[in-house]
Amino acid sequence: MKCPFCGYEETKVLDSRPVSNGTSIRRRRECLQCQARFTTYERYEQTRIRIIKKDGRRELYDRKKLMNGILKACEKRPVSTDQIEEIVDNIEEQLRRSGNSEIYSSEIGDKVMEQLKSIDQVAYVRFASVYKEFRDLDSFLQAIRELKNS
Template sequence: MRCPFCGSENTSVKDSRSAEDNTAVRRRRVCEACGARFTTFERVQLREIMVVKRDGKRVPFDRDRLTRSITIALRKRPVDREQIDQMVSGIARKLESGGETEVTSNEVGEFAMEALRQVDPVGYVRFASVYKDFRDPNDFAQFIEQTSLEDESDPE
C-alpha cells in the first residue's frame, strides 16, 4: 500500500479489524519511510456496477460519491459516521446482489432515499429535495404530505 503522505510503498499493517457490519476490513498502517499513520478499508467487490445517468452516460458506481451525498443530507443531524457507512454498504450490497451489471441513477437514488427514510426523516427530505429537484417550498410540502400518506397506509 502506497503512503498517501510521501508516496513510499514501504508500509506495514499495525492493526486489523472488521468494519461496516463485517463487510470490510479496517487496517491501521504506518509508513516505514516517513512514520505517518493512515487507515485503509478492504471490501469484496463482486462485480463492477455501472450507473446509467439520466443523460445516458455510464459511470462506475462510486461508493464515496454516495457517501458524500448522504453525509451532506445528514449534516448536523444526530447520525454518526458508522450508520452512514452501514447505509452505503447496504445499498452497495443490494446493487451487487441484484445480478445486473448496470443500474440507473434513479435506482441508486431510491435505495438511498429508503435507507435515509428509516434512519432520519430530516435527512430523507433533504436528500429528496436535491434528488427530486424541488423548485419551491410547495414541493417540500407536497413531498412531506405524500410521504405521510404513504406511512399511514403502510400495514407495519
C-alpha cells in the same frame, strides 16, 4: 502501508474488524515514525456496474459520488461517517446481489432514501429535494407529509 501524514513506509495494525456484513475489513493503523493513527478499509474488487442516468447516459458506478451525495444530505446532522459507510455498503451489497451490470440511477436514489428515512428525517428530505429535483415549497411540504404518514 504508507503513512498519510508523514509518508513513512511502515505502519502497524492496531485493530482489525469486519464491517459491512463481513464484506470489508476496517483496520486501525499507527505510523512507526510519527505515531499518527489512521483508518483503512479493505474491500474486495467487484465487477463494475454501470449507472443509467436520467438523460440516458451511462457511467461507471462511483462509490465516492454516492458517499458525497449522502454526506451533503447529512451535513450538520447527527449521522456518523460509520452510518453513512454502512448505507453505502448496504446499497453496494444490494447492487451486487441483483446480478445486473447496469442499474438506473433512480433505483439507487430510492435505496438511499429508504435508508435515510430510518436514520435521519432531515437528511432524508435534503436528499429527496436534490434527487427528486424539488422546484418549490409545495414539493418540500409534500415530501414532509409523506414522511409523517409513513
